[in-house]
Amino acid sequence: MKIKEGGVSRTAFQIFNYTFLFLLMLVCLYPLYLQFITSISHGLEVMKGGITLIPRNITLQTYTTLVRGELFMYMKNTVVYTVVGTLVNLLMSCLCAYPLARRTFSGRKFFTAMVTVTLFFSGGMIPMYLTVRSFGMMDTMWALILPGAISTYNMIIIRTAFQSIPESLIESAQLDGANDLIVLFRIVIPLSKATLATMLLFYSVTHWNSYFDAMLYLNKKELYPLQIMLRNMLIGGLFNEETAIAGASADSFAVTDATLRAAAIIVTTLPILIVYPFVQRYFVKGVMIGSVKG
Amino acid sequence: MKQRSILALLLTAMMLMSMVSIADAETPSTYLSETPVTLHVMRDENPNQPIKADTLKIKTIKELLNVDLVIEAPPKASYTDKKSVLIATDDMPDIMYVDFADVQAYARDGLFVNLSEHRDEMPHLFALLDANPSLGMATVDGQFYSAPTLYRTNPDATLSGQLVNFRTDLLEKYNLPTPTTWDELYDVMLAIKEKEPNLIGMTNRKAGNTTATRKLLDCVSFPLGSYSTMYRDPDLNSGWIYGPAHENFKEVLKYLNKLWAAGLMDPDYASMTKDLWQEKMSSGQAMCTIDNDGVVRNFNVALATIDPSYKIGVIPTLTNSLGQTRNTSYANDRPGNAFVIPASSENVDLAIKFLDWCYSEEGTDVNNLGKEGVSYDNVDGVKTFKEEILAKYAANGSNAIYDMSSELGIGLLEFTPRYDTTPDNQVALYLQGSDEAREAYREVTRSILNDPGLIDVSTITTAPPLNAEQTERYNELLIAVENIVWQEIDKYITGQEPIENYDKVIEAAKAAGATEMEEIYNAAWDTALGK
Numbered sequence: 001m002k003i004k005e006g007g008v009s010r011t012a013f014q015i016f017n018y019t020f021l022f023l024l025m026l027v028c029l030y031p032l033y034l035q036f037i038t039s040i041s042h043g044l045e046v047m048k049g050g051i052t053l054i055p056r057n058i059t060l061q062t063y064t065t066l067v068r069g070e071l072f073m074y075m076k077n078t079v080v081y082t083v084v085g086t087l088v089n090l091l092m093s094c095l096c097a098y099p100l101a102r103r104t105f106s107g108r109k110f111f112t113a114m115v116t117v118t119l120f121f122s123g124g125m126i127p128m129y130l131t132v133r134s135f136g137m138m139d140t141m142w143a144l145i146l147p148g149a150i151s152t153y154n155m156i157i158i159r160t161a162f163q164s165i166p167e168s169l170i171e172s173a174q175l176d177g178a179n180d181l182i183v184l185f186r187i188v189i190p191l192s193k194a195t196l197a198t199m200l201l202f203y204s205v206t207h208w209n210s211y212f213d214a215m216l217y218l219n220k221k222e223l224y225p226l227q228i229m230l231r232n233m234l235i236g237g238l239f240n241e242e243t244a245i246a247g248a249s250a251d252s253f254a255v256t257d258a259t260l261r262a263a264a265i266i267v268t269t270l271p272i273l274i275v276y277p278f279v280q281r282y283f284v285k286g287v288m289i290g291s292v293k294g
Numbered sequence: 295m296k297q298r299s300i301l302a303l304l305l306t307a308m309m310l311m312s313m314v315s316i317a318d319a320e321t322p323s324t325y326l327s328e329t330p331v332t333l334h335v336m337r338d339e340n341p342n343q344p345i346k347a348d349t350l351k352i353k354t355i356k357e358l359l360n361v362d363l364v365i366e367a368p369p370k371a372s373y374t375d376k377k378s379v380l381i382a383t384d385d386m387p388d389i390m391y392v393d394f395a396d397v398q399a400y401a402r403d404g405l406f407v408n409l410s411e412h413r414d415e416m417p418h419l420f421a422l423l424d425a426n427p428s429l430g431m432a433t434v435d436g437q438f439y440s441a442p443t444l445y446r447t448n449p450d451a452t453l454s455g456q457l458v459n460f461r462t463d464l465l466e467k468y469n470l471p472t473p474t475t476w477d478e479l480y481d482v483m484l485a486i487k488e489k490e491p492n493l494i495g496m497t498n499r500k501a502g503n504t505t506a507t508r509k510l511l512d513c514v515s516f517p518l519g520s521y522s523t524m525y526r527d528p529d530l531n532s533g534w535i536y537g538p539a540h541e542n543f544k545e546v547l548k549y550l551n552k553l554w555a556a557g558l559m560d561p562d563y564a565s566m567t568k569d570l571w572q573e574k575m576s577s578g579q580a581m582c583t584i585d586n587d588g589v590v591r592n593f594n595v596a597l598a599t600i601d602p603s604y605k606i607g608v609i610p611t612l613t614n615s616l617g618q619t620r621n622t623s624y625a626n627d628r629p630g631n632a633f634v635i636p637a638s639s640e641n642v643d644l645a646i647k648f649l650d651w652c653y654s655e656e657g658t659d660v661n662n663l664g665k666e667g668v669s670y671d672n673v674d675g676v677k678t679f680k681e682e683i684l685a686k687y688a689a690n691g692s693n694a695i696y697d698m699s700s701e702l703g704i705g706l707l708e709f710t711p712r713y714d715t716t717p718d719n720q721v722a723l724y725l726q727g728s729d730e731a732r733e734a735y736r737e738v739t740r741s742i743l744n745d746p747g748l749i750d751v752s753t754i755t756t757a758p759p760l761n762a763e764q765t766e767r768y769n770e771l772l773i774a775v776e777n778i779v780w781q782e783i784d785k786y787i788t789g790q791e792p793i794e795n796y797d798k799v800i801e802a803a804k805a806a807g808a809t810e811m812e813e814i815y816n817a818a819w820d821t822a823l824g825k
Contacts, residue, residue: 044596049573069344126382133385215372216379221344224369232341232369253595255693258569 032269039063039263043256061254062263071229071267077141078225079271082207085145089203090196092149093158098184101162102170119152125216132217143217144210144225151206154199161195162188201279208272230264233257325360326647332362333641333648336380337391338373340707343696349703354665358656361648365709381405386636388645391709394432394440394630398765401439407635407642410437415643416650418657422712430822431756432629440632441649444712446658447626449676450719452739455623455748456513458612459590460582463605464490475613476518476549483558483581495558497580499571506566507784511546513584516754517621518546519614524815525754529618534758534815538779539808544796545615547786554788564784578604587742608738611747623742625752633711652711662714664702677716684724695721758818768814771807778802 038046042057099105100112123131128147137143165188173183189196211227218224339345345367355363366387368376380386381400400406410433413420422444423429432442458479464486465472473479483495498510511522521527521537530542537543553559560566560580574580576596583590587608597604613619635645651657663670663677670679687698695718699705706713726732742748760768782799785791 044576044599047572047576047596048600049577125379129379129383129385133383211372212375215368215376219366219368221339221347221367228369228372229341232339232371235371253592258572 032266035262035265039259039266041259043253043259046258047253047256059254062259063267065255065260066263066267069229071226073222074224074226074229075267077223078208078227081141081144081225082204084141085207086200086204088145088149089151089154090200093151093155093199094184094189094196096150097155097159097162098180098188101159101165101188103167115152115155119156129216138217139219139223141223144207144213148206148213151203154202158192158195158199161192165191197279201276204275205272226268230268233261233264324358326644326651327360330356330360330362331641331644332364333389333645334364334366334387335389335391335709336366336368336387337709338370339367340370342693343700343705343707345708346700346703349701350664350669351660351703351708354660358660359648359651361644363709384636384638386638388639388641389633389635389649389709392440392632392634394442394632397432397440397632397634398434398759401434401437402762404637406439407637407639407646408437408439409441409635409646412646415646416653418650418653422653426627428753428756429627429629431758432632433759433822435759435761436822440634441653441711442627442629443631443633443706443710444653445626445628446662446712446714448714448716448719450723451715451743452719452722453623453743453745453748454586454588455621455742455751456584457587457608457621457742458517458582458584459587459606460609461578461580461605462607462609463603464581467603472609473612474610476615479582479612480549480552480556480558483553484556486581487556487558492579494560494574494580495556496553496582496584497560497566497571497574498563498583499566499568499585501568505564505780507564507787508780510550510563510584511783514550515543515546517584517612517614518549519543519616519618520546521754523755524757524811528749528754529616529620534812534819536775536803536808536811538783539775539800539803541800542616543800544793547783547796548793549615550787551789551793559787563787575606591738608742610741611745619747621745621748622751622754623748625750625756627752629752629756649711658712658714661708661710661712662704662716664704669702669704679717679720684721687721688724694725758815758822760814760818764814764818768811771811771814774806775803775808775811778806 034052037053037055038051039062040058040060041051041055042059043062045051045056096115100108100115102108122128132138132143132147137146169187170183173187178186209227211225211231214223214225214228337345345365347365352363352365355361377390377392377396380390381396384405397406401408409416409419419441423438423442429442432438432440460473460479462472464470465482468486468489470482470485471478473482487493487495498506498513500506501509501512504512508522515522515537516525520540520543523538524534524536526532526534527542550559560574562570571583572593575583575590575593578597578600590606590608593606594604597606611619611621633649635642635649639645652661659666659677663679666672668680669683670677683698683702687694687701690697695705696707698721699707699717704710705717706715723732723735726735779799782791782796786793786796
């Protein structure tokens with residue numbers, strides 16, 4: 001009886017569920033799809049409006065304009081900052097979290113308190129700028145990586161994960177002659193893969209999206225990341241009223257600011273979109289990680 | 295004996311060596327410094343025109359002045375933040391591009407070099423400043439702390455502004471005369487609307503940080519008899535007044551309401567965006583728009599793909615209900631955008647000389663045209679870009695001017711204290727394709743240039759320099775007054791409130807401080823003029 005009822009209503013629920021989620025997926029994906037078809041449509045068609053589901057007069061000129069505008073240089077910079085930055089982040093966070101997770105570390109409470117204070121207060125933008133400048137990091141990629149090397153919140157999550165490893169396991173390793181570094185790299189880190197994968201995602205997305213630090217500390221254009229180019233296109237705008245000049249033919253309008261904006265959005269979001277499905281299972285696991293111990 | 299002769303020889307050799315003077319290599323007289331120096335300058339980068347490092351201009355400056363110019367160019371979108379941090383930490387480059395508001399805010403704290411004290415070392419700049427007394431408004435306590443962006447005219451120069459653009463093909467199609475007054479414009483739009491009810495009469499767009507309504511009023515209120523903010527009305531001879539707090543502003547609202555009531559205003563006018571405006575204009579949905587004529591002329595390309603007979607163009611300035619025929623053109627000199635030399639710079643003397651050079655004829659040529667013989671030819675004072683250069687970039691269509699300026703390092707969007715629109719004008723002419731098209735283009739641009747109704751917007755809106763106290767009080771009052779006024783304007787345009795009730799808004803604005811704002815400006819204006 002129960003199973004039969006469960007069968008019908010369960011199927012009905014599943015049908016409703018899938019339909020609802022499918023529609024939700026369409027609603028979420030549509031803006032991105034619209035940007036994609038705008039980026040491959042001719043600028044004049046975009047200007048006239050009416051591009052909703054199908055691109056018109058397909059052209060790749062927008063992307064070639066972006067490439068000519070040194071897209072690959074910005075992308076290379078962003079990839080370098082993300083990869084190096086994430087590695088530094090993970091290394092530093094693990095090195096910080098490990099002693100704070102060990103019960104035998106006598107200064108644990110004091111250092112935890114010191115570190116937690118930084119969650120709530122920071123020096124501010126100007127003191128940070130002066131600090132970075134005094135260290136000679138201005139106009140180098142280290143200004144984007146070192147000041148933010150440890151995110152306190154993420155480090156505390158890693159610390160919690162490390163704490164869930166039984167102390168007895170570590171003790172037995174030490175009895176076999178392992179020092180702290182070997183324990184950290186050979187035992188603790190391999191056992192915390194899920195957490196670290198999540199942190200890798202968090203840190204790399206932060207690096208990928210960051211523009212403010214780059215804007216503040218970098219002067220040379222060759223060092224700029226992708227987000228600065230995107231932000232400049234979206235906000236700075238390509239519509240310069242007072243220097244507008246009469247164009248010649250339809251070809252000259254193949255690329256307009258609307259198409260360039262759309263292409264820039266696609267180019268900046270695509271890498272993350274590609275990487276995410278491969279790490280999302282860790283993300284799902286990792287969401288609860290900070291909350292449940294053991 | 296032998297030792298003595300060796301010693302004697304040595305001494306003679308030494309004497310001879312000390313007498314032989316090593317001939318100095320001739321340092322060219324144009325060099326600003328005998329040893330090569332690096333100057334760091336900063337300005338915002340417009341996404342249209344990337345600022346490059348190894349351009350013809352930079353090479354020419356190195357050849358002529360022995361100066362390595364390094365242009366730091368933060369993106370325009372982030373420039374305000376970057377500038378604020380650099381000013382706050384006193385970490386500024388040798389020359390920096392700022393708004394006049396920054397000069398007013400920080401000059402008194404000694405952050406910037408007082409250029410007036412170096413008048414003798416800056417003959418070119420001060421010759422230009424003295425020639426145009428209205429630039430005296432760009433001073434702080436009577437002293438120039440900044441070098442404003444100045445304009446140099448050229449034979450192909452054009453004029454532009456927020457002009458009345460109309461679908462002239464519709465006038466021809468329905469045999470209607472080109473309107474000469476705003477009332478005739480209304481009649482013509484009404485006549486066309488009867489035949490083609492799907493068309494929108496007048497449309498507008500949003501711009502920058504302002505609302506669409508604000509932008510609309512910025513464009514139409516002066517031609518219609520008033521202005522949307524503080525200004526000096528040339529027909530009223532009244533000194534500074536706050537437009538919306540005066541009687542004539544009712545004429546503006548009356549007209550817009552008339553358009554609205556007849557269904558001739560874009561129903562979305564208050565929420566229009568730039569993209570929506572482009573869409574409506576390019577798809578031929580709108581008859582008229584008051585906007586930058588150069589931008590609007592570009593819509594002809596899109597219109598031609600719908601129907602080759604569609605054409606939108608500028609019509610001469612219209613006469614309003616007060617009998618005034620007037621409109622504004624864009625300012626040429628821009629004291630609001632200026633270059634400063636931080637007092638903490640290590641190369642103050644060099645920066646002063648270099649900045650002054652930028653205002654000389656030679657400097658203006660290099661910054662706007664490149665190198666004579668390489669990028670342009672100078673025949674009897676007429677400077678023309680080389681054909682090969684124009685042809686090379688012409689393939690990029692409307693981006694031609696930006697690509698060319700970016701490669702050569704020239705133009706207003708570069709580090710160019712004194713600008714000349716020769717590159718823009720000559721590229722535009724070249725892009726017309728044929729001599730016939732060029733003549734037609736010249737006809738249009740000349741008609742705008744010779745339009746008697748156009749006045750330079752800076753003659754009515756360049757604000758007087760205020761001291762710190764006045765600036766604070768004025769800003770406070772402006773916020774209060776604008777909050778009252780701009781909430782009400784849409785109601786009068788759409789007819790929610792009858793125009794007679796606008797007197798209440800005038801009273802409220804005056805009570806909130808409009809009168810005091812006018813007094814502040816008038817007092818500062820008189821002080822600046824030495825009255």
